[in-house]
Amino acid sequence: MKKPFQLLFILSFVTTSCKKDPAFVPTPPQPTKWEKIPGNYKVYDTSGVHLYDMRIKFYTQLNYYFFTFINFDNGSNLAIYQDQSTPYTNTISIGNCNGIYDAHSNRWNTTDLGSYAYDLFFNDTIELNFEKDNGPYWQEDDTTYHHIVVKQIAVKE
Secondary structure (H helix, E strand, C coil), X not given: CHHHHHHHHHHHHHHHHCCCCCCCCCCCCCCCHHHHCCEEEEEEECCCCEEEEEEEEEEEECCEEEEEEEEECCCEEEEEEEECCCCCCCECCCCEEEEEECCCCCEEEEEECCCCCCCEEECXXXXXXXXXXXXXXXXXXXXXXXXXXXXXXXXXX
């Protein structure tokens, strides 16, 4: 009588211990903040008025991320890079760019405002805050002198 019980126990153990584990499905790597930024954007002023469309291209090399803003500030193409080791997770720095052309072929110096509280990237929105100054170029470009603080909101389409 012990043998059938032992046999039943062994069969029960074999059938329960040989259950198939669920298939391992690897989680795909999540894109970094930098990889989420490229795309087409609608750019608005702070009151919500549409100003222009802009496109951001991207590539990476070593520890740097390179961005090209096409139609930045409605006429310029702006190339910048970001160091991936930056401790500020929601910033994209425009930096200092000299002699970029606007839609009217006038040159400008464009400078970020020097604070990591500006040029923020959240979800699909970039808050652009920068200064434009045509000081070195206004006479050669035959235009009036301007120094402007620009605040715009770029929303990814």
